[in-house]
Amino acid sequence: MNPTAASNGELTARAPAKSGERVDRIFHLVTAASAWLVLLLLGGVAVSMAIGGRLAFETFGWRFVTGMDWDVVGAKFGALVPIYGTLVTSAIALIIAVPVSIGIALFLTDIAPRWSRGPIAIAIELLAAVPSIIYGMWGLFILAPFMAANVEPWLTEHLGDWAIIGPLFQGPPIGIGMLTAGIVLGIMVIPFISSVARDVFSAVPPALRESAVALGSTRWEILSRVTLPYTRSAIIGAVFLGLGRALGETMAVTFVLGNAHELSASLLMPSNSIAAAIANEFTEADTELYRSSLIALGFLLFIVTFIVLTIAKLLLLRINRQLGRTS
Amino acid sequence: MAIPARRRVADVLAFAFASFATLFGLFWLAWILWTTFVQGAAALTPTLFTQMTPPPGASGGLLNAFYGSAVMILLGLLIGAPLGVAAGTYLAEHGRYSRVAAIVSFVNDILLSAPSIVIGLFVYEIVVRTQGHFSGFAGAIALAIILLPIVVRTTEEALRLVPDQMREAGFSLGLPRWRVTSRIIYKAALSAILTGILLGAARIAGETAPLLFTALNNQFWSANLNAALANVPVVIFQYAMSPYDEWHTLAWAGAFVLTIFVLGLNLLVRLLARRGMRK
Numbered sequence: 001m002n003p004t005a006a007s008n009g010e011l012t013a014r015a016p017a018k019s020g021e022r023v024d025r026i027f028h029l030v031t032a033a034s035a036w037l038v039l040l041l042l043g044g045v046a047v048s049m050a051i052g053g054r055l056a057f058e059t060f061g062w063r064f065v066t067g068m069d070w071d072v073v074g075a076k077f078g079a080l081v082p083i084y085g086t087l088v089t090s091a092i093a094l095i096i097a098v099p100v101s102i103g104i105a106l107f108l109t110d111i112a113p114r115w116s117r118g119p120i121a122i123a124i125e126l127l128a129a130v131p132s133i134i135y136g137m138w139g140l141f142i143l144a145p146f147m148a149a150n151v152e153p154w155l156t157e158h159l160g161d162w163a164i165i166g167p168l169f170q171g172p173p174i175g176i177g178m179l180t181a182g183i184v185l186g187i188m189v190i191p192f193i194s195s196v197a198r199d200v201f202s203a204v205p206p207a208l209r210e211s212a213v214a215l216g217s218t219r220w221e222i223l224s225r226v227t228l229p230y231t232r233s234a235i236i237g238a239v240f241l242g243l244g245r246a247l248g249e250t251m252a253v254t255f256v257l258g259n260a261h262e263l264s265a266s267l268l269m270p271s272n273s274i275a276a277a278i279a280n281e282f283t284e285a286d287t288e289l290y291r292s293s294l295i296a297l298g299f300l301l302f303i304v305t306f307i308v309l310t311i312a313k314l315l316l317l318r319i320n321r322q323l324g325r326t327s
Numbered sequence: 328m329a330i331p332a333r334r335r336v337a338d339v340l341a342f343a344f345a346s347f348a349t350l351f352g353l354f355w356l357a358w359i360l361w362t363t364f365v366q367g368a369a370a371l372t373p374t375l376f377t378q379m380t381p382p383p384g385a386s387g388g389l390l391n392a393f394y395g396s397a398v399m400i401l402l403g404l405l406i407g408a409p410l411g412v413a414a415g416t417y418l419a420e421h422g423r424y425s426r427v428a429a430i431v432s433f434v435n436d437i438l439l440s441a442p443s444i445v446i447g448l449f450v451y452e453i454v455v456r457t458q459g460h461f462s463g464f465a466g467a468i469a470l471a472i473i474l475l476p477i478v479v480r481t482t483e484e485a486l487r488l489v490p491d492q493m494r495e496a497g498f499s500l501g502l503p504r505w506r507v508t509s510r511i512i513y514k515a516a517l518s519a520i521l522t523g524i525l526l527g528a529a530r531i532a533g534e535t536a537p538l539l540f541t542a543l544n545n546q547f548w549s550a551n552l553n554a555a556l557a558n559v560p561v562v563i564f565q566y567a568m569s570p571y572d573e574w575h576t577l578a579w580a581g582a583f584v585l586t587i588f589v590l591g592l593n594l595l596v597r598l599l600a601r602r603g604m605r606k
Contacts, residue, residue, distance in 0.1 A: 027505035034413035103348025131533025248442025
């Protein structure tokens with residue numbers, strides 16, 4: 001026998017069936033158990049939040065969601081202000097991020113010179129890699145003072161008197177508030193939406209686009225009448241994915257939202273969000289009811305993001321099936 | 328036939344908007360990095376890596392925080408990465424086409440985007456409350472839970488890219504399934520799996536929210552994993568939110584090092600992965 005046969009021996013020789021089968025079963029069990037662990041974790045998070053928050057839900061009932069008081073001394077907890085702040089900042093984030101992300105996806109699939117697409121795409125994706133605490137510090141020390149000095153006075157002066165949206169832009173320009181938080185969130189979710197959008201844009205069958213070109217469409221008409229309608233469900237899925245991220249983002253928002261428990265119409269005023277309230281107050285929560293209320297907030301946040309992300313995933317699955325992809 | 332002016336203008340406007348949007352995105356990245364580098368470079372001192380976090384008004388460094396972060400990231404990797412690779416293997420290999428695998432794959436993506444602060448609360452309820460005190464160990468578990476879905480996803484994708492012919496070749500030699508997986512499939516997908524683990528490491532290095540109620544913080548040197556452990560993100564958070572200038576400076580220095588580490592690891596891994604693909 002030549003020497004190579006020896007090293008091939010273990011490949012060619014048939015392993016003893018019995019012991020091989022046993023190891024196979026163990027291997028299967030270990031991998032299956034790890035997969036089940038993922039399921040268990042998600043279930044465990046939901047259950048432990050529900051148990052931890054039970055005291056608050058039992059004590060306050062629906063008033064936990066509709067109540068506006070967050071009174072630590074009087075032991076009264078209503079989460080309307082953080083819920084409102086979470087929704088408003090996420091809405092601002094999406095208003096900024098959705099058009100920008102679609103623009104970026106369009107730029108990267110259609111406009112940019114081919115050599116520059118890779119580097120630009122990586123740069124945009126780096127926005128997602130920057131730790132959220134860095135966004136927070138930058139927001140607190142750089143963006144907030146900039147907003148207070150330049151943007152917010154202008155908004156108050158020019159939009160503050162308008163009929164319906166006026167009240168949104170009134171108040172002292174302090175920089176810390178829902179508008180600043182929404183802008184930071186918007187920047188943070190851009191990479192998540194744009195990378196999905198770019199992915200599906202480039203997966204549109206060339207025949208569709210070429211047909212549109214043959215009919216004399218301009219590039220804008222290809223986007224608005226062929227690409228976007230064709231990828232609509234995936235784009236909506238991407239938006240929900242961004243929404244899920246924005247709702248749950250903690251550190252960046254905690255820095256620039258101001259931890260205020262008063263409800264105010266103005267976007268320039270400090271507010272609170274579910275995640276920021278938990279981050280700010282949990283280690284200070286000294287009563288069982290206080291802690292339970294914060295965990296109940298975590299439960300609400302978890303359920304809402306779970307629903308939003310499930311919708312996102314379902315919409316994205318649909319386009320993948322449409323494009324004949326499996327995962 | 329010339330295109331009517333209105334359609335041409337719409338076309339130009341749309342493309343100007345797309346270019347502007349890209350500049351808009353890059354602008355924020357540049358601004359954030361510029362700020363971090365300028366402020367951070369000014370705050371760098373040799374004592375940053377040799378001294379402990381100081382009380383207000385004193386000078387000091389972040390040595391204990393760097394140490395705590397390194398330990399928790401490594402421990403998080405040790406716990407999370409093997410579990411993630413195993414679960415990813417089940418999804419792509421052993422449990423392929425099974426209903427459980429489909430559900431886990433779906434749920435994994437949700438866990439991937441789930442709010443990290445809720446993970447922190449979860450570990451607080453499960454570990455910190457049972458133990459009765461904050462600990463670096465709890466922090467590492469929280470980081471492992473953040474890491475797990477990242478590794479599961481990248482492992483599953485990496486294994487799915489391995490062509491079925493390789494599996495069939497293995498089976499036709501009479502190899503048991505586990506040998507095909509461990510000797511052939513893992514080998515083929517190794518660099519992609521490692522890429523996922525390293526990207527996951529970069530991600531958990533910057534995570535703050537899950538550490539707030541698990542590892543908490545510790546102003547002094549401590550190597551005890553069973554007690555509150557200092558770590559870079561939480562120190563940055565506490566120092567940046569404080570009213571003291573010395574603490575702000577240290578927070579910027581920490582932010583600088585953290586950003587270099589996270590972005591550097593990201594770029595390095597992407598570069599290596601790309602080179603591997605070309606091969």
